[in-house]
Amino acid sequence: MTRDHNRITGMSSSVTPSLAGPPSVPSLAVPAHDTRTVPSMNATNPSTGSVDAAPDPVHPPAASGTPIGSGAPGPADATAPPPGETAAAGRAAAAGRAGSAPPEGAPAPAAEGTLLDSYDALLLDLDGVVYLGRRAVPGAPEALTKAAERGVRLAYVTNNASRTPGAIAEHLTALGVPATPGDVVTSAQAAARLVAEGVPPGSPVLVVGGMGLRQALRAHGLRPVSTAAEEPAAVVQGIAPDLSYALLSEGVLAVRRGAWFVAANGDTTMPTARGELPGNGSMSRVIATAAGVEPVVAGKPEPPLHRESILRTGARNPLIVGDRLDTDIAGANRAGADSLLVLTGVATPLDALTAIPAHRPTHIAADLGGLHRPPARIAHGPEGWICGGWTASWEDGRLRLDRDAAATDPLDGLRAACAATWAAVGDGRAEDDQVKNALATLGL
Numbered sequence: 408m409t410r411d412h413n414r415i416t417g418m419s420s421s422v423t424p425s426l427a428g429p430p431s432v433p434s435l436a437v438p439a440h441d442t443r444t445v446p447s448m449n450a451t452n453p454s455t456g457s458v459d460a461a462p463d464p465v466h467p468p469a470a471s472g473t474p475i476g477s478g479a480p481g482p483a484d485a486t487a488p489p490p491g492e493t494a495a496a497g498r499a500a501a502a503g504r505a506g507s508a509p510p511e512g513a514p515a516p517a518a519e520g521t522l523l524d525s526y527d528a529l530l531l532d533l534d535g536v537v538y539l540g541r542r543a544v545p546g547a548p549e550a551l552t553k554a555a556e557r558g559v560r561l562a563y564v565t566n567n568a569s570r571t572p573g574a575i576a577e578h579l580t581a582l583g584v585p586a587t588p589g590d591v592v593t594s595a596q597a598a599a600r601l602v603a604e605g606v607p608p609g610s611p612v613l614v615v616g617g618m619g620l621r622q623a624l625r626a627h628g629l630r631p632v633s634t635a636a637e638e639p640a641a642v643v644q645g646i647a648p649d650l651s652y653a654l655l656s657e658g659v660l661a662v663r664r665g666a667w668f669v670a671a672n673g674d675t676t677m678p679t680a681r682g683e684l685p686g687n688g689s690m691s692r693v694i695a696t697a698a699g700v701e702p703v704v705a706g707k708p709e710p711p712l713h714r715e716s717i718l719r720t721g722a723r724n725p726l727i728v729g730d731r732l733d734t735d736i737a738g739a740n741r742a743g744a745d746s747l748l749v750l751t752g753v754a755t756p757l758d759a760l761t762a763i764p765a766h767r768p769t770h771i772a773a774d775l776g777g778l779h780r781p782p783a784r785i786a787h788g789p790e791g792w793i794c795g796g797w798t799a800s801w802e803d804g805r806l807r808l809d810r811d812a813a814a815t816d817p818l819d820g821l822r823a824a825c826a827a828t829w830a831a832v833g834d835g836r837a838e839d840d841q842v843k844n845a846l847a848t849l850g851l
């Protein structure tokens with residue numbers, strides 16, 4: 408192994424050469440969707456006279472619920488919105504599809520399903536979605552048990568490489584979450600597969616990380632070692648609570664001698680009950696800085712982790728659920744799958760509003776309970792983007808939010824706000840100052 412290995416295949420954290428083939432995501436089956444009209448959501452686009460029914464190339468609009476345009480009156484209203492507005496509007500509309508309970512007094516949603524009805528598998532991030540540190544996110548065990556009982560496949564997809572799938576499944580089971588080791592897919596497994604495809608079978612690999620990495624490497628026929636003197640072909644780094652200066656030094660020495668440098672994930676932080684702690688992306692900067700070599704990253708948002716999860720579940724139409732825009736949601740968008748952002752972890756409502764296009768989710772919900780509620784309805788009317796009694800518009804370069812008596816759920820306000828903001832900024836991103844005052848009125 409020479410230094411060239413790092414130059415050729417390891418210099419970009421966004422490239423995974425040996426797994427860079429065409430996505431193996433199964434074609435995303437589009438389920439039948441509810442075509443009932445919702446009069447209050449059928450407002451037309453004042454600039455086109457049409458309902459905004461533009462297809463979204465990333466998120467097929469029929470994937471769930473009755474989002475924008477589902478009540479399109481007829482051919483006369485099928486005028487295409489102007490270029491530039493459509494894609495952003497479609498993505499923006501999609502953001503509002505996550506469920507919230509209808510306001511009191513609204514017609515009973517007897518024929519309306521839940522957000523989950525449109526998907527056959529959930530690819531779930533763990534930290535900040537299912538648990539925070541050792542504790543379950545409130546309501547998560549119940550929501551996932553209910554999903555499993557309905558026959559939806561669950562896969563737990565984590566960038567955390569410090570623990571084995573068995574240990575993670577045990578933790579989940581103790582929290583009341585249905586899980587077996589085979590349901591857990593870790594970035595350690597993705598990293599081990601990446602390394603196994605890039606070095607000769609049986610090669611020594613220096614593990615700067617925990618037992619999860621060691622086990623995953625052995626499963627791929629590689630030999631975990633602990634010192635640079637053992638001439639490892641690769642150095643693999645994953646988060647480990649007891650990571651030492653001595654082991655980091657071995658990693659630096661090995662990489663400087665030409666070993667291939669692979670990081671299980673690039674998360675700069677990880678959420679815990681105490682707050683944000685340093686993640687593997689921060690810890691791997693030590694070797695990267697001291698050795699002058701950037702690692703190849705195996706975990707989210709790189710495709711291998713989600714791809715393996717989809718294959719393992721046999722999913723035809725998976726929903727990727729996460730709390731981070733730059734890993735979970737970005738990874739879903741790269742895989743061409745729908746995504747649900749839950750606000751129980753890292754990402755805040757402000758983060759969602761100001762997200763760049765690659766980081767914008769299909770759905771937003773407060774927590775996993777949103778899986779079992781009807782998909783939110785959102786539409787573009789004369790006054791702006793409407794969801795659950797909230798109307799969001801963009802005036803003089805700033806977000807504006809108005810509400811009527813039907814506005815009971817501030818999450819609907821956020822969905823409308825995202826729709827308006829994303830449509831306004833298109834392929835750019837909003838500045839905090841443009842949205843902060845309006846967002847404050849939601850009290851989220």
Ligand SMILES: [Mg+2]
Binds near residue numbers: 532534535729
């Ligand atoms: Mg997370």
